[in-house]
Amino acid sequence: MSSFKVIFDKDTWQEIFGSISKNKTRTIITVIGVLWGIFIYITLSGAAKGLDNGFERQFENIAMNSMFIWGQRTSIPYAGYKIGRNIRLRLSDIDYIKKTIPEVQYAVPRNSRGVFTGAPPLVVRKNKSNNYAVYGDFPEFTKIATKKIYDGGRFINEEDIKFKRKVCVIGERTHTELFEKDENPIGQYIRIDNIYFQVIGVHKFIPGGGFESDGDIFIPYETFRKIYNTGNWVQWFTIAAYDDVDVIEVEKNIKATLKRIHKVSPDDERAFGGFNLGEIFNKIVGFSKGMTLLSLIVGIATILAGVIGIGNILLISVKERTKELGVRRALGATPSEVRNQIILESVFLTLIAGVIGIILGAFVLFGINASTQDLTDFPYTNPTVPIPFVLGALFIMVFLGTLIGLIPAQRAVSIKPIDALREE
Amino acid sequence: MIQIKNLHKSYKMGTSSLHVLKGINFNIEEGELVAIMGSSGSGKSTLLNILGMLDIADEGDYILDNVPIKNLNETKAAKYRNKFLGFVFQSFNLINYKTALENVSLPLYYQGIARKERQELALDYLERVGLKEWSTHLPSELSGGQKQRVAIARAMASKPKVLLADEPTGALDSKTSFEVMDLIQKINEEGKTILVVTHEKDIAQMCKRIVKLKDGVIIEDNKIKQILASSYV
Numbered sequence: 283m284s285s286f287k288v289i290f291d292k293d294t295w296q297e298i299f300g301s302i303s304k305n306k307t308r309t310i311i312t313v314i315g316v317l318w319g320i321f322i323y324i325t326l327s328g329a330a331k332g333l334d335n336g337f338e339r340q341f342e343n344i345a346m347n348s349m350f351i352w353g354q355r356t357s358i359p360y361a362g363y364k365i366g367r368n369i370r371l372r373l374s375d376i377d378y379i380k381k382t383i384p385e386v387q388y389a390v391p392r393n394s395r396g397v398f399t400g401a402p403p404l405v406v407r408k409n410k411s412n413n414y415a416v417y418g419d420f421p422e423f424t425k426i427a428t429k430k431i432y433d434g435g436r437f438i439n440e441e442d443i444k445f446k447r448k449v450c451v452i453g454e455r456t457h458t459e460l461f462e463k464d465e466n467p468i469g470q471y472i473r474i475d476n477i478y479f480q481v482i483g484v485h486k487f488i489p490g491g492g493f494e495s496d497g498d499i500f501i502p503y504e505t506f507r508k509i510y511n512t513g514n515w516v517q518w519f520t521i522a523a524y525d526d527v528d529v530i531e532v533e534k535n536i537k538a539t540l541k542r543i544h545k546v547s548p549d550d551e552r553a554f555g556g557f558n559l560g561e562i563f564n565k566i567v568g569f570s571k572g573m574t575l576l577s578l579i580v581g582i583a584t585i586l587a588g589v590i591g592i593g594n595i596l597l598i599s600v601k602e603r604t605k606e607l608g609v610r611r612a613l614g615a616t617p618s619e620v621r622n623q624i625i626l627e628s629v630f631l632t633l634i635a636g637v638i639g640i641i642l643g644a645f646v647l648f649g650i651n652a653s654t655q656d657l658t659d660f661p662y663t664n665p666t667v668p669i670p671f672v673l674g675a676l677f678i679m680v681f682l683g684t685l686i687g688l689i690p691a692q693r694a695v696s697i698k699p700i701d702a703l704r705e706e
Numbered sequence: 707m708i709q710i711k712n713l714h715k716s717y718k719m720g721t722s723s724l725h726v727l728k729g730i731n732f733n734i735e736e737g738e739l740v741a742i743m744g745s746s747g748s749g750k751s752t753l754l755n756i757l758g759m760l761d762i763a764d765e766g767d768y769i770l771d772n773v774p775i776k777n778l779n780e781t782k783a784a785k786y787r788n789k790f791l792g793f794v795f796q797s798f799n800l801i802n803y804k805t806a807l808e809n810v811s812l813p814l815y816y817q818g819i820a821r822k823e824r825q826e827l828a829l830d831y832l833e834r835v836g837l838k839e840w841s842t843h844l845p846s847e848l849s850g851g852q853k854q855r856v857a858i859a860r861a862m863a864s865k866p867k868v869l870l871a872d873e874p875t876g877a878l879d880s881k882t883s884f885e886v887m888d889l890i891q892k893i894n895e896e897g898k899t900i901l902v903v904t905h906e907k908d909i910a911q912m913c914k915r916i917v918k919l920k921d922g923v924i925i926e927d928n929k930i931k932q933i934l935a936s937s938y939v
Contacts, residue, residue, distance in 0.1 A: 293815060606801050610816075617784070
C-alpha cells in the first residue's frame with residue numbers, strides 16, 4: 283500500500299484509533315502538552331489582535347497619516363527679526379503648502395474658541411445655557427477627521443461657507459443639555475455669544491484622544507472669521523498626507539516651507555508646533571506588531587515543547603509496546619506499515635490536541651471579548667486569530683508531529699520481531 | 707512443503723561466535739504434524755525462527771512451498787510471513803487492548819482484506835476454536851487455554867501453508883495442554899502442515915513425527931504412531 287493510500291484508508295484510522303483510545307492515560311497526558319501549546323498560542327495572538335483592533339478603533343475617526351501644525355514663538359533671531367516673535371499661521375499658507383508639497387492630500391485651517399485660547403462662548407437656548415467650545419470649520423475637514431452626524435442632520439457645506447451662514451453642528455451633550463427630551467434640535471435656533479445660529483446637525487462624539495469633546499459646536503469657518511474677527515489668522519492646520527507617503531518627512535517639509543514663508547530660521551525648532559498622528563500611529567502599530575510577533579514566538583515555542591512531549595511519550599510507548607509491535611511484524615506487518623502507524627498516531631494525537639486547544643482558546647477569547655465589550659477607554663476590540671494563522675499553526679503541528687513521530691517510528695522499525703518476541 | 711538443506715547459523719557473542727545450527731537437513735511434506743524436540747540450547751528455537759523468517763540462516767537453502775526463501779529484506783519477510791505462516795507462541799502474544807475478534811482479524815488486516823469480510827472470517831475461526839461467544843472479550847478476561855485457542859485462530863485466519871507453534875503448551879496445565887493439542891490435531895486432520903517445538907515428551911507423542919535436535923544437529927528423525935489428545939480430555 284502506498285503511504286498516500288494509507289492515509290485515506292478507513293482501516294488505518296480504525297487501527298490507530300483503536301491503539302490510541304485503548305491507552306487512555308497515555309493519550310490524555312500526551313494530548314495535554316500540545317493542547318496547552320496551541321491554547322497559549324491562540325489566546326496570546328488573539329489577545330494581541332484584540333489590542334491591535336483596539337488601537338485601530340481609537341484612530342478610526344481620524345486619518346492615520348494626519349497631523350496638526352500650529353504657530354508658536356521663535357527661538358532664534360533671523361532675518362532682522364528678534365527672538366520670541368509670535369508666529370501666526372495665515373490662510374494663504376494653506377494654498378502655498380498644497381502647491382509646493384505634492385504629498386499633502388488635504389490641508390484644512392481651523393479656528394476655535396474655548397479650547398486653547400479664550401473662554402468657551404456662552405450658548406443659550408430659551409431658559410437653558412452653558413459654555414461650549416466653538417470651532418470654525420471647512421466642510422473639507424470631514425475628509426481628514428470623520429464626523430458622524432445623527433440622522434436628519436448634516437455637517438457644514440460649501441454653501442454655508444460661501445454665504446457665511448449662521449448655522450451650527452452641535453454635540454450630543456449640547457443637545458441633551460440645551461434641548462428638552464425627545465425634542466428635535468434640527469432647525470431650532472441657539473444663541474452663541476448673543477448671535478442666533480440655526481442647528482443643522484448633531485454630531486456623535488467618538489472618544490479616542492485629542493481635545494474634542496461631546497459638547498463641541500462647529501460653525502462655518504467664514505462665519506467664525508467674521509464674528510471673531512480673526513482675519514487671515516489661523517489657529518492650526520489639520521493636514522492629511524497621502525496613504526503611501528512618509529508622514530514624518532511630510533511634516534518636516536511642511537515646517538520647512540512655513541519657516542521660509544514666515545522668515546523663521548531653518549534651524550528654529552520651536553517656531554512651529556506639530557502633533558503628528560501618523561508618527562504616533564506608526565509607533566503603536568510597531569508595538570502591536572511586536573506583540574503579535576511575541577505571541578507567535580511564545581506560541582510556536584510552546585507548541586514545539588508540546589510536540590516534543592508527544593515524541594517523548596511515543597518513544598516510551600514504543601518501548602512498552604515492543605512485544606505488540608513484534609507480534610504485528612510476525613503477523614505480516616511490513617516495517618513501513620509499523621512506521622506509518624506510529625507516525626500517524628503522532629500526527630493524530632497532535633491534531634486532536636490542536637483542535638481541542640483551538641476550541642478552548644476560542645472560548646477564552648470569547649470570554650475576554652465579552653468582559654471587555656463595555657470598556658470604551660480600554661483599547662481592546664474583537665480579539666480574533668485570523669483563519670490562515672490557525673491553519674498555519676495546525677499545519678506546523680502536523681508537520682512537527684510527523685517529524686517527531688519519525689523518531690519513535692524508526693525505533694519501532696529497528697526492533698527485530700525476533701527480539702521483540704523472545705521469551706524472558 | 708518445507709525443504710531444508712545444510713542449514714548453518716551462528717551467533718556472535720562478543721569476540722567468540724556460537725555455532726548453533728551445524729548443518730540441518732530435513733523435508734516436511736504437506737499435512738505432516740512434526741514435533742521438534744531438544745533440550746535448551748539444542749537450537750530448536752533458532753531453527754523455528756529461521757523457518758518463521760524471523761531470523762536468517764548464515765548458510766544453506768530453505769524452500770517453502772516451492773518458493774526459495776533467500777535475500778529477504780524486512781518488507782519481503784513480512785509479506786511471506788503473512789502469506790505462508792501462522793505463529794503460535796508460548797506466551798500467546800495476543801495484543802492486550804484488542805478483543806479476541808480484533809486479535810484474530812489482525813493478520814487479515816495486514817493482508818488488506820476489507821473490514822467486514824475480515825470480521826466474518828475472524829468470527830468463523832473463533833467459532834472453529836469454540837470461542838465465538840468470547841469474541842468481544844479482551845485477552846485479560848480469558849483463561850490461558852482460551853488465550854491459546856484465540857492465538858491458534860489468529861494463526862489460522864490468514865490461511866497459512868504452515869503453522870509454527872513454539873512451545874504452545876508451555877504455559878498451560880496438562881488438561882488445557884491436551885485441549886490445545888486436540889485442537890492442533892484436528893487442524894492437522896484438515897490437512898494443515900504443523901510444526902510444534904516442545905520439550906514435553908507427551909506433547910511430542912501427539913504428533914506424527916518427532917525430530918530430535920542436540921547441539922545443532924538432528925540426532926533422531928522418526929515417524930511415530932500418533933496418540934490422540936482427545937483420549938485424555
